[in-house]
Amino acid sequence: MAELLHTAVFGLPAPRVGKVREMYDLGSEVLMVATDRISAFDAVMANGIPDKGVVLTQMSVFWFDLLTDICPNHMISVDFDEIQGRCKQAQPELKGRAMICKKAKTIPVECVARGYITGSLFKEYKAAGLDATGGSLHGHDFAPTLVDCSQLPEPIFTPATKAETGHDENIGFDHVVDTVGKETAELLRDWTLKLYAKASAHAAERGILLADTKFEFGETEDGIILIDEVLTPDSSRYWPADQYTPGVAQPSFDKQFVRNYLETTDWDKTPPGPTLPAEIVAKTREKYFEAYRRITGKDLVL
Ligand SMILES: Nc1ncnc2c1ncn2[C@@H]1O[C@H](COP(=O)(O)OP(=O)(O)O)[C@@H](O)[C@H]1O
Numbered sequence: 001m002a003e004l005l006h007t008a009v010f011g012l013p014a015p016r017v018g019k020v021r022e023m024y025d026l027g028s029e030v031l032m033v034a035t036d037r038i039s040a041f042d043a044v045m046a047n048g049i050p051d052k053g054v055v056l057t058q059m060s061v062f063w064f065d066l067l068t069d070i071c072p073n074h075m076i077s078v079d080f081d082e083i084q085g086r087c088k089q090a091q092p093e094l095k096g097r098a099m100i101c102k103k104a105k106t107i108p109v110e111c112v113a114r115g116y117i118t119g120s121l122f123k124e125y126k127a128a129g130l131d132a133t134g135g136s137l138h139g140h141d142f143a144p145t146l147v148d149c150s151q152l153p154e155p156i157f158t159p160a161t162k163a164e165t166g167h168d169e170n171i172g173f174d175h176v177v178d179t180v181g182k183e184t185a186e187l188l189r190d191w192t193l194k195l196y197a198k199a200s201a202h203a204a205e206r207g208i209l210l211a212d213t214k215f216e217f218g219e220t221e222d223g224i225i226l227i228d229e230v231l232t233p234d235s236s237r238y239w240p241a242d243q244y245t246p247g248v249a250q251p252s253f254d255k256q257f258v259r260n261y262l263e264t265t266d267w268d269k270t271p272p273g274p275t276l277p278a279e280i281v282a283k284t285r286e287k288y289f290e291a292y293r294r295i296t297g298k299d300l301v302l
């Protein structure tokens, strides 16, 4: 089983390389290819998870199709014949993991919706002492005595900066208004919460809690559209509903084995990440496939 860690499409200029995806410029469109790279603690590991890129792309396809009534998105085609028609030399390894997308100018805000409090927001809530007193954080009011992974009374929009390097920082809605203007800020918030509501309702029917997720939007000549990957295990926290226990870290659908393994090593969490052992790779691969199966109700056929 081979992993695809880097891509090269002959005849096209070198891609823009992100942590996981590679982006080829096709003029008014882009060819977005998800590799099998995996990141944890903000570092990319030395080896990958075979076929993870296919899972990410196909999960995004499922969600783009389901959510298309809420807002326009960048997906044009994942049909490999069509892709090879456009990019004659695209290697067969790109099948299933490549998508032709409308090119957009990325809006520099990570649009996060949360139905549960965990991760960076729970850290800030504790650090501000709100677990004792309750109070306001980034413009939202929080009750006291919330514990890690508590459900919030209603889903909230908790945007973050899109940092070029290092960690994204949570910001208030005011900050989004300062960055993109009131009208766009309100649109991003509205769409983010509607996407989250529909996606979390679908996940709930399949026994999964969608704790939180991150969307990116971009500007095109035809207005603002949803871009990037959507509702993948890499951009979302999915928790098995039957194991939900507030107050402790929930089992995650994807990177739990990787994170647990890394905690047993002496790696200092600065990039590059170490090589993952074959057993961790195999178990993680199975988790990504399980996430696809649970969410879409079908097996991913490679
Ligand atoms: N339609 C699009 N047009 C232009 N850029 C896009 C589009 N969709 C996604 N992107 C950008 O492509 C990159 C995807 O690669 P990724 O591996 O996620 O990178 P990162 O490490 O920045 O998260 C992101 O920076 C994202 O903002």
Ligand SMILES: [Mg+2]
Pocket: 018
């Ligand atoms: Mg990304």
